[in-house]
């Protein structure tokens with residue numbers, strides 16, 4: 001049996017969940033009295049404007065309602081209710097790429113968000129239920145924008161700043177948004193970069209956008225479209241400092257966040273108000289055990305769900321101090337993150353395995369140059385972590401004193417669903433361990449719907465609805481049902497399927513084995529192969545394309561594309577074609593989807609019915625020998641041809 005690492009005793013002593021007995025008690029309570037469990041926490045953790053009448057309504061499953069009849073406001077949960085006890089506490093500590101610093105107290109946050117809310121309401125006529133797209137760098141105004149929307153009941157849709165104009169336009173159109181909030185640009189690795197020109201390009205075609213609000217961050221020159229574009233810096237000064245918070249129904253949408261699925265079009269994952277904020281706060285408290293005086297730093301970008309739940313909503317809902325960082329942890333050198341940990345005396349540090357691998361590779365001993373004694377909890381998220389990176393994180397960064405919480409969850413789950421509790425769960429390398437109390441997660445056999453045996457791979461499912469789960473795919477109920485409730489049935493009832501495979505070990509611990517669908521995870525960025533294929537097909541010379549993931553030392557997975565060109569003469573100029581294809585990807589999606597390998601193939605391995613055999617393409621990309629029967633292929637000789645091309 002593999003060694004388990006126990007939580008630090010001194011840390012566990014006064015934690016919220018002190019040991020596995022307390023964990024078991026909570027988990028049992030949820031199993032025995034599911035609604036009672038959630039009712040208790042919804043009453044304890046949330047401030048209700050109007051109390052809810054019903055805990056869970058499953059009558060229209062998989063469309064569920066939590067805490068129906070209740071009214072609350074998420075911005076109030078995150079700010080106003082802390083003003084009595086913490087008005088002068090740092091809510092957000094911001095560090096810019098070039099080292100500029102800003103501390104925003106809860107009282108300042110209150111006024112900044114209220115002014116922002118008034119601006120949206122009074123200048124742009126944004127109303128409850130309107131969609132607002134946020135395309136922003138990692139600056140405090142991005143958090144103000146999200147909370148301002150929450151305050152007035154507008155639905156925000158944050159689009160990651162690395163997405164291209166095309167990708168931004170698609171999301172604007174799908175959400176039917178009327179306002180974009182952006183910045184001129186920001187700084188990365190000491191240099192200014194631009195965002196506003198991308199917005200301009202996205203809006204060149206007809207879109208539903210009426211107004212663009214521009215936060216001036218780097219003050220570089222930008223184009224201004226009169227009557228459409230407005231300067232935040234100018235408008236904000238004249239806004240009243242208080243804006244009444246809208247009383248929102250528990251089930252009103254709080255935000256949309258687009259994510260990749262197995263078809264070409266990204267899905268607008270729709271989250272609720274009450275259930276989402278409840279679980280964001282509970283998981284912050286349970287998993288990280290953040291204390292009143294702690295400083296917590298999550299390095300994600302607000303363009304992803306981790307930035308939503310674990311930089312903005314979760315930490316602020318519990319009244320914590322959250323660090324926001326504009327830069328990258330490797331600039332000016334591989335000690336940047338550790339220097340910040342030392343300087344701000346960070347207690348919980350939460351990052352992605354890709355960042356850990358990069359920092360490990362660039363500076364094995366770099367953490368030893370800094371005083372990292374403040375650290376109590378280390379976290380990872382977004383992709384599987386490999387044991388060597390895990391060990392370095394544990395031993396060198398955490399000095400073998402900190403628990404690592406390998407948090408497994410998704411855009412759709414709103415918050416962690418399977419994760420160690422830092423103060424209670426004995427951990428083992430690269431293992432998400434156990435479902436959190438209240439989450440009925442099980443690995444099921446997709447054929448029988450039975451729980452799998454130890455060591456047998458199955459589908460990672462959640463068998464009961466939970467408060468922070470996705471409510472719908474924006475505007476597409478069928479897609480919601482099909483994507484999440486179409487694959488696995490337990491006792492004849494459709495259950496939520498994550499899309500991931502998983503396996504139990506002899507302790508009952510869960511290890512996530514990766515996606516079972518055509519979604520790949522590049523540096524923790526979730527991308528659909530179909531989405532990348534659709535982008536490559538836009539290049540006029542491409543006849544056919546198939547994209548697969550290939551293991552990569554740093555990025556976890558890299559993108560490998562097999563492209564069949566239209567010209568019969570083969571590839572005229574390989575370098576030019578490569579450039580053109582990568583440019584198309586840049587335009588359609590953004591740099592995050594660039595291919596590591598592009599092979600110009602004479603054809604693709606297909607069955608006689610025309611289905612592309614991706615399993616073969618995946619094996620070839622990995623350099624594995626093909627052992628499966630290829631005689632049923634339309635043209636079996638294609639496999640050897642591809643093999644030769646890859647090796648050359």
Ligand code: WTA
Pocket residue numbers: 259304305306380381382383384385406407408409410411412432498499500512514515521524525526
């Ligand atoms: C993967 C990110 C292994 C998984 C929060 C999931 C993980 C997808 C882990 C969701 C983990 C996330 N171990 N794999 N701890 N956490 N994943 O929506 O494949 O960007 O389905 O949410 O990332 O990615 P998303």
